[in-house]
Amino acid sequence: MNIKSSELCREERAIFELRGIYEQYGYEKYKISKFEEYALYLENKSFLPSPEVITFTDKNGRLLALKPDVTLSIAKNARSASEEPEKLYYNENVFRMPRASGEFREIMQLGLEYIGEVDLYAECEVLSLAAKSLEALSETCVLVVSHMGFVAGLLDECRLTGLQKEKILSCIGSKNSHETERLCHSFGLEQELCEAISAVCSLHGSFEETIEKARLYIKNEKMEDSLLLLRDIWQVLKGEFNCLILDFSVINDLSYYNGLIFQGFIDGVPATVLSGGRYDELMRRLGKDSQAIGFAVYTDQLENMERQRGGYDLDVLLLYDDKAEAEKLSAAVRMLTANGQRVRAQRVKSDRLSYKQLLRLGEGGLEILETNA
Amino acid sequence: MKQMLSIALPKGRLGESVYKIFENIGLACPEILENSRKLIFENEENAVRYFWAKPSDVAIYVEHGVADIGIVGLDILLEQKPDVFELLDLELGKCRIAVAGKKDALKGADRKLRVATKYPAIASSYYAEKSREIEIIKLNGSIELAPIIGLSDVIVDIVETGKTLKENKLFVLEEICDISARLIANRSSFRFKTEAIENLCENLRTRNSGVEKEKIQ
Numbered sequence: 001m002n003i004k005s006s007e008l009c010r011e012e013r014a015i016f017e018l019r020g021i022y023e024q025y026g027y028e029k030y031k032i033s034k035f036e037e038y039a040l041y042l043e044n045k046s047f048l049p050s051p052e053v054i055t056f057t058d059k060n061g062r063l064l065a066l067k068p069d070v071t072l073s074i075a076k077n078a079r080s081a082s083e084e085p086e087k088l089y090y091n092e093n094v095f096r097m098p099r100a101s102g103e104f105r106e107i108m109q110l111g112l113e114y115i116g117e118v119d120l121y122a123e124c125e126v127l128s129l130a131a132k133s134l135e136a137l138s139e140t141c142v143l144v145v146s147h148m149g150f151v152a153g154l155l156d157e158c159r160l161t162g163l164q165k166e167k168i169l170s171c172i173g174s175k176n177s178h179e180t181e182r183l184c185h186s187f188g189l190e191q192e193l194c195e196a197i198s199a200v201c202s203l204h205g206s207f208e209e210t211i212e213k214a215r216l217y218i219k220n221e222k223m224e225d226s227l228l229l230l231r232d233i234w235q236v237l238k239g240e241f242n243c244l245i246l247d248f249s250v251i252n253d254l255s256y257y258n259g260l261i262f263q264g265f266i267d268g269v270p271a272t273v274l275s276g277g278r279y280d281e282l283m284r285r286l287g288k289d290s291q292a293i294g295f296a297v298y299t300d301q302l303e304n305m306e307r308q309r310g311g312y313d314l315d316v317l318l319l320y321d322d323k324a325e326a327e328k329l330s331a332a333v334r335m336l337t338a339n340g341q342r343v344r345a346q347r348v349k350s351d352r353l354s355y356k357q358l359l360r361l362g363e364g365g366l367e368i369l370e371t372n373a
Numbered sequence: 374m375k376q377m378l379s380i381a382l383p384k385g386r387l388g389e390s391v392y393k394i395f396e397n398i399g400l401a402c403p404e405i406l407e408n409s410r411k412l413i414f415e416n417e418e419n420a421v422r423y424f425w426a427k428p429s430d431v432a433i434y435v436e437h438g439v440a441d442i443g444i445v446g447l448d449i450l451l452e453q454k455p456d457v458f459e460l461l462d463l464e465l466g467k468c469r470i471a472v473a474g475k476k477d478a479l480k481g482a483d484r485k486l487r488v489a490t491k492y493p494a495i496a497s498s499y500y501a502e503k504s505r506e507i508e509i510i511k512l513n514g515s516i517e518l519a520p521i522i523g524l525s526d527v528i529v530d531i532v533e534t535g536k537t538l539k540e541n542k543l544f545v546l547e548e549i550c551d552i553s554a555r556l557i558a559n560r561s562s563f564r565f566k567t568e569a570i571e572n573l574c575e576n577l578r579t580r581n582s583g584v585e586k587e588k589i590q
Binding site for chain 2: 175176271
């Protein structure tokens with residue numbers, strides 16, 4: 001099959017390109033069925049980006065759901081850690097309700113998961129595949145990295161209820177240092193802790209500088225370990241990518257994510273286009289002994305990029321009328337398409353589509369009516 | 374060329390005073406002061422673009438990335454919960470959200486409380502925390518009218534000086550929270566215009582603490 005990349009829309013091109021990258025690193029394509037038992041999502045509701053799920057009952061009365069997410073299904077079916085690691089990628093439609101719209105949408109999701117024993121190399125590999133994915137989508141991109149252990153370690157020092165922690169985390173996540181500090185004080189934390197926690201909101205920048213700044217707030221081993229891991233990762237990846245930055249205010253649900261987390265942005269798209277992290281906690285909740293790291297690319301976000309398509313809709317618009325014989329017309333179309341041109345044959349002129357050439361099949365053969373190129 | 378920074382300002386007094394501050398910290402765009410019907414104002418030299426938006430729409434513009442940053446009241450943020458960075462408390466436009474009504478409106482917790490408000494999300498989460506059953510009546514303006522003519526028992530609304538309430542013989546019954554103007558930023562824009570946005574915040578912070586000092590002296 002011969003595919004011209006100009007025929008593909010941005011989204012399709014991205015999917016082709018990313019699949020190529022993942023295949024190159026030995027990741028296998030994973031195909032899942034459309035439905036899953038609803039209970040899986042009910043038990044792990046906060047793992048999903050939006051809690052709404054389309055459900056229905058099958059003929060046995062089981063409650064099923066149209067998949068809102070792929071990672072949970074992959075994690076649920078993962079092998080035990082003692083076997084060789086699973087390196088998988090998927091390209092599936094999922095059904096979600098984006099926060100603003102209030103209606104369900106079918107979204108094409110592309111993602112990659114590494115399940116097994118996750119060592120430093122594995123973390124670097126997944127992170128670099130995430131960075132490569134972003135670079136393939138746009139030249140101007142940023143991959144923001146953090147480690148949940150840093151914030152989690154800091155919160156371990158505070159005597160707080162789960163709800164209080166949640167409130168603080170959500171403030172940190174929106175870089176809201178004034179509110180974070182106010183909350184910490186109202187929960188009765190010591191001045192030093194209040195300052196450290198609100199400082200996390202603005203701990204971001206290049207790896208080297210940010211790790212240096214973060215060092216000032218180390219309170220326990222958990223925090224120190226997270227910085228050491230980030231430093232090691234940087235040692236491996238620093239020569240290869242320019243798009244990596246560190247930001248400790250990037251956070252995700254502590255009950256699923258426990259280590260490295262990251263978010264990708266590309267210029268011109270107002271929301272996150274890539275999101276992922278280390279999710280050993282989810283594996284543990286699902287009763288698995290393996291570790292896991294992975295990410296998803298939200299290709300639907302690419303639709304929002306400037307909608308300019310270069311050039312014309314068609315190379316040739318071929319007009320015909322009653323006098324034209326179907327046989328001759330068919331031969332003409334075959335001849336034109338054989339040159340690789342995009343040809344559309346119809347009876348009337350189009351004011352909707354743009355074309356390079358307007359041809360007509362008359363009695364004497366093809367005649368050129370208009371040339372726009 | 375420097376990247377343009379798009380700023381959404383809320384129409385009205387708050388937006389105007391915020392623009393004055395921005396002007397003082399090197400983000401002037403003189404065109405904006407001319408009395409015209411234009412909606413967008415650009416100054417290439419300072420690399421800024423301003424536009425006026427309905428105050429309750431500012432967060433929407435920022436979340437969708439057409440404005441990189443915006444100025445918006447905390448009331449709107451609490452009500453709409455947009456997915457944006459909230460970078461700074463400007464300590465302007467200070468007021469509070471409160472429950473108000475006739476003096477004995479809250480007496481008798483044995484029946485459903487009727488609450489008229491522009492802020493259904495704030496009102497319902499406030500009463501959900503108190504486990505009180507309520508009925509929300511969403512209004513778009515002249516909220517104070519509701520308890521007077523018996524549409525609702527109480528209102529949940531912004532109180533600045535309390536003058537309107539007083540004139541209508543209504544009282545603040547409970548305070549929900551303090552409100553002030555906040556600087557918000559789009560999550561993606563922040564990554565690509567980090568320096569410009571951080572400089573702006575830093576300048577505003579320095580200015581704020583300067584104003585504080587003046588007050589003390």
